[in-house]
Amino acid sequence: MNHLPSSFEALIHSLSQLPGIGKKTAMRLAMHIVDHKKNVIPEFLSSLEQVDAQLTNCTVCGNYADDAVCTICRNPKRRTGVVCVVESVKDLIAIEETGQFSGSYHVLGGLISPIDGIGPDDLRIDQLLNRIKGEEITELIMAISSTIEGDTTLYYISQQVHDDVSVSSIARGVAFGGELEYADDFTLGRAILRRTPIDQLFNGDR
Amino acid sequence: MNHLPSSFEALIHSLSQLPGIGKKTAMRLAMHIVDHKKNVIPEFLSSLEQVDAQLTNCTVCGNYADDAVCTICRNPKRRTGVVCVVESVKDLIAIEETGQFSGSYHVLGGLISPIDGIGPDDLRIDQLLNRIKGEEITELIMAISSTIEGDTTLYYISQQVHDDVSVSSIARGVAFGGELEYADDFTLGRAILRRTPIDQLFNGDR
Incomplete structure (x- = not known):
């Protein structure tokens, strides 16, 4: 032009x-x-x-920060001992906006993907293991995509942490408010296999 | 947040x-x-x-320019004497991309709209009239939206220019390649009233 x-x-x-x-x-x-x-x-x-x-990355969790430590890691009101592990800052922001989590985060900066040449050393996994030692962390909540790379990463981390740290994954199943006919076959099939007893279903929301 | x-x-x-x-x-x-x-x-x-x-506006035509005069006005290959009058630089770019026009442009910077308090003095109409005197312009092609404001502006300018300058409007009718059933009633109605004889229809494209 x-x-x-x-x-x-x-x-x-x-x-x-x-x-x-x-x-x-x-x-x-x-x-x-x-x-x-x-x-x-x-x-x-x-x-x-x-x-x-x-703008830089928080030296503790990897979140965006204007200083060495981000506003979440600096906040004394956040529950210590519980860490939500996410792939990217994007996912951290998405979880933060739900208002359902009051612990701290750990941003991996990617997922293990041998096909793309990304191994555990390319991610912030060592920093996570160091935090578990130094910060008396008792629970890891893995909020990782349900993909092959996500599951690989989830499995790898769960194998690295000591037995006294409980590791869980965010719930997988059909979306809340979603109509069943639009759920994909795999999700729907797994949701049947991993069905939740009714009493637990409503307990969980309290 | x-x-x-x-x-x-x-x-x-x-x-x-x-x-x-x-x-x-x-x-x-x-x-x-x-x-x-x-x-x-x-x-x-x-x-x-x-x-x-x-970035500034061309002192001649009002197009975007890095210097006092824009690349189109500076181009010696452009046909002199024929000016296409448009509302905005956006319209100039749209016409330029058709490759069908080789004259120069004049950007009005808006349309006459009494309801919005925009009169002829708020637009670059005086500059256009001065160009007509100074540059030996013989033809004005008005490429103005077919709205009340557009028609008002078109009429106003056509009244201001001397008889020896021919003033035309770009063709109005159903779109090329468009299906008739999707044309609006007004456009379709006017297209019937202002029908083009077949021999002129194909002559015009040569």
């Missing part, structure tokens, strides 16, 4: 690098930025510069 | 200001930016700074 100025082309290119943003959308966003230059650009620049300069 | 660092929150906020980007999408984009910090942020910063410092 030689009819566009190079600075505008560069902005479209930057925007089209983002996931799910095609050329057309990038152009629409770039036009918005140009048309609202005075309001949009300074805020954008400052937030990008802040993220570039400040 | 007090579990997120403030720099990350600020980036989400900047992104969610863009049109069509909600909170969830903004978070996904922000995560991509953070996870690919080293590749994404420098390019983003430089393109935003470039746009902020360089």
Whole structure:
């Protein structure tokens, strides 16, 4: 498109690098930025510069943090001893937004995947094992995707931790509020095999 | 979301200001930016700074430009004397991408809309009339939306220009390749009233 100025082309290119943003959308966003230059650009620049300069990963759990330790690990109100293990910060945020968990987290930074050349040493598993020793952790809740890589990772970690740490996985089954006819065969089949006695079903929610 | 660092929150906020980007999408984009910090942020910063410092509007036609005059107005291969009048740079780009027009453009920067308090003086109409005097323009092609505001603007401009400038509007009718049953009643009705004789229909495409 030689009819566009190079600075505008560069902005479209930057925007089209983002996931799910095609050329057309990038152009629409770039036009918005140009048309609202005075309001949009300074805020954008400052937030990008802040993220570039400040944002790092929590040295304890791997969550995003502006300092060495993230706001969750620093919070004295969080229950100690219970750690929820997740693949990524994305999953941490999703769990945090449910408001159902008050312990701390541990972000692995991926899952074991021999086919992609990702082994246990590429993940933050050693840090997790060190935390278990140092922080008197008694429970690990594995909130890991139910995939081959997820199950491999879950099994590997469960083998590494000492017997006095209880390891559980988040419940797997049909979604709450979901209609059965839309559940996939595998999930539905497993949900029948691993059925929950009625008295436990409602106890669990208390 | 007090579990997120403030720099990350600020980036989400900047992104969610863009049109069509909600909170969830903004978070996904922000995560991509953070996870690919080293590749994404420098390019983003430089393109935003470039746009902020360089990008302006062409003093002749109102298109985006890195200099006083845009690449289209500077291009000696463009046909002089024929000007396509559009509402916004967005429309200019859309027409330019068809490859069917080789003259120059004039961007009005809006349409006359008494209800929104936009009169002829708020648009680049005076500049257009000055160009007609100065540049020996013989033809104006009005590529303006077929709305009340668009028709008002079209009529107003056609009244202002001298008789020796021919003024036309881009064709209105059913879309090419479109199925008739999906055309709206008004368009279809007008398309019948303003039918084109068969010999002109195919002549026009040559």
